[in-house]
Amino acid sequence: MSLKNEVKEGVISQVIGPVVDIKFSSEGELPGIYNALTLDNQGEKLVMEVHQHLGASRVRAVAMGPTDGLKRGVKVINTGEPIKVQ
Numbered sequence: 001m002s003l004k005n006e007v008k009e010g011v012i013s014q015v016i017g018p019v020v021d022i023k024f025s026s027e028g029e030l031p032g033i034y035n036a037l038t039l040d041n042q043g044e045k046l047v048m049e050v051h052q053h054l055g056a057s058r059v060r061a062v063a064m065g066p067t068d069g070l071k072r073g074v075k076v077i078n079t080g081e082p083i084k085v086q
Contacts, residue, residue: 008078010059012039015070018063020048022076027057031078037061039076042069048076049083 008031010024022037024030030053031037037048048061064083 008080010037010076010078012070012072012074012076013058014072015067018067020061020063020067020070021054022059022061024057024059024078029078030057030059031080034082036079036081036083037076038079039070039074041065041067041074046070047083 008024008029010022010029012020013023014021031050033050033053035050037050039046039048044065046067047064049064050059050061052060054060
């Protein structure tokens with residue numbers, strides 16, 4: 001069982017428009033539904049929100065910005081918290 005604020009990383013396995021599938025190393029590392037995930041997309045921070053657990057250590061998230069240029073293998077960070085407005 002992971003701690004709420006423990007940072008876990010995954011990698012992009014598929015991009016379909018604003019929908020992004022991310023693979024984590026184990027089921028125990030999956031972010032919760034509505035957790036925020038972040039990544040660096042060509043120098044810009046992209047925030048995504050988890051909407052579905054797909055099984056096989058994968059989640060499906062919706063990007064809150066453009067996904068142009070995203071590709072498989074890009075590192076994704078689970079913030080362990082919901083999206084926040086700053």
